[in-house]
Amino acid sequence: MLSGKYEYVVVGAGIEGSATAYQLAKKGAKVLLLEQFPLPHNRGSSHGASRMIRRAYEEDYFCEMMNEAYSDWQELEKETGTKIYxxxxxxxxxxxxxxxxxxxxxxxxxxxxxxxxxxxxxxxxxxxxxxxxxxxxxxxxxxGILKADKALRCLQEMFVRNGGEIRDQEPVRRIIPESDTSVMIETSHGTYRSNSAILCLGPWAPKFLKSLGLNLPLxxxxxxxxxxxxxxxxxxxxxxxxxxxxxxxxxxxxxxxxxxxxxxxxxxxxxxxxxxxxxxxxxxxxxxxxxxxxxxxxxxxxxxxxxxxxxxxxxxxxTPDESFILDRHPKHKNIIIGAGFSGTGFKLAPVVGRILADLALGKKPSYPLEPFSIARFTKSRL
Missing domain, CATH: 3.30.9.10 (D-Amino Acid Oxidase, subunit A, domain 2)
Structure with missing residues (x-):
């Protein structure tokens, strides 16, 4: 049985989880990225060769965030020597x-x-x-177009280059909050502890989050x-x-x-x-x-x-309003949730990764998070 202690464990190696893990590793943290399927795979939301990238949105906050996303994708192109956009x-x-x-x-x-x-x-x-x-x-x-599979591969490559560790074919069974500074993660292969867990679960979010007491409209x-x-x-x-x-x-x-x-x-x-x-x-x-x-x-x-x-x-x-969930668990502040990307999240992944990393690090994110809060849903669901 595997075991270990990490500063941060990111669950889900799709585009959002990979971007988050990369942002944390860039800051020198000890990070584990867990994925339930063998990489690469086509079971979630991040596979395929292309996704759209655009600034044209009815929501001004998406439009504004896209400015940063364009810069981030261009920076990733330079870092990896890979044409993405x-x-x-x-x-x-x-x-x-x-x-x-x-x-x-x-x-x-x-x-x-x-x-x-x-x-x-x-x-x-x-x-x-x-x-x-x-x-x-x-x-x-x-x-235009983002080369989706290349973008995902580049983020994972840069995560590992910055000292991160990826373990695929390792489904997470349970997340157990122990304290404000400790979370236990049970997988098919073992048990890990971390200061914080960041959950980027894709289409598995609605089911899994119920085990953490969250009944969200996903x-x-x-x-x-x-x-x-x-x-x-x-x-x-x-x-x-x-x-x-x-x-x-x-x-x-x-x-x-x-x-x-x-x-x-x-x-x-x-x-x-x-x-x-x-x-x-x-x-x-x-x-x-x-x-x-x-x-x-x-x-x-x-x-x-x-x-x-x-x-x-x-x-x-x-989500009902097709805005994301980027927030801390209401009761366990060291469990961070990125979910409900509603077919829009791929292009914004570098910005999402930075926001989720900031939440895990206890820093104030660079964008107001009211449009992405859990609190915008009815309290009766929690």
Whole structure:
């Protein structure tokens, strides 16, 4: 049986846990990063070759945090000699003019590059994307693609380079708070003690946190990731296609230009079907889910064939307001929780890692955490 004493134990080696562990190790702390599956794996929320990076959000705090995230990703590129970020631009679409105007206003207030366009202007500028007359768009010029699997690998590499220790294939069985300065972590392989435990559990958070007395409104969902073949006349253009985000009550979607597979665009609904992460293979998307996406793609993207060529799966963990949980346990201040990233967290991982590390270190985080607090949920759930 393994055992040991660490200053900090981070549970979950997805993008958020790896970023947190790296931030702690950079400060010279003795850190253990635990992962239940063999690395790399595709059971959580951090696998795959691409994720979107953007500043265009309706929430000004996300937009502001993204400034730091861009700098952090660029710094990680320099540290590892790995290309992680590819600039493509973003077309953020809504039939609600107030949404696009609000996002443009937020971007402009933070001196970030943006542009507000009508449907005709978008259709002329981006022939592969079609907007209806009642829609407008914000152009986020610095948006693009993060090479997700490379980003995760780079964070783990830098964590180890800074003295951190990773143990995969070691599921955590129990977290036992012993005092304000001691937490016991029981795993399939042994027992560890640390000053603080940081839990980045991904879709396992809703179940596991109940064992710590937290009944939070978190939902794990299985989402279908679809790739669509570009029509020859568009793929031959040789242009860098933009990412897109569509914000409406019925159609919340996103797309990424060809990157993971040659000539295949990633176009997906945001969200998915409630699913136990330990039993996810039994849950299939409803036919109406895919049929609705096919109808949407036919209308929105004249540049692709009308049926997906490849369908993969991924997991989200969602909160009702789609803001994260970045907080200390209400009763055990040396248990730190990062959860509910709602399909948004990957791009912000370096900032999230710094915030969670600051909480573990007892430092005041650099951003107000009210939007990410446990207290924003009803007390009856605790």
């Amino acid at each position: 590819m600039k493509t631009g973003l077309v953020m679409i809504s039939e609600n003019l107030n949404v696009t105007e609000s996002v443009a206003k937020i971007l402009n207030s933070l001196n970030m590059k943006s542009e507000l366009l009508t449907a005709n202007q978008v259709n002329g500028k981006y022939p592969g994307v079609f907007l209806s007359d009642n829609e407008t768009a914000v152009i986020d010029t610095d948006a 939902e794990s969902v299985k989402t279908t990731v679809c790739f669509w073949r570009m029509k020859p006349e568009f793929s031959r253009m040789g242009a860098v296609w933009p990412c897109t985000v569509n914000i409406s009550a019925e159609e919340h979607s996103y797309s990424l230009p060809p990157d993971e597979y040659e000539d295949l665009m990633k176009i997906c609904w945001h969200g998915g079907v409630a699913s136990d992460p330990d039993d996810r293979d039994r849950v299939s998307p409803a036919e109406s889910h895919i049929d609705g996406l096919i109808k949407y793609v036919r209308r929105r993207f004249p540049c692709v064939e009308p049926k997906p060529s490849i369908m993969e799966t991924c997991m989200y963990t969602c």
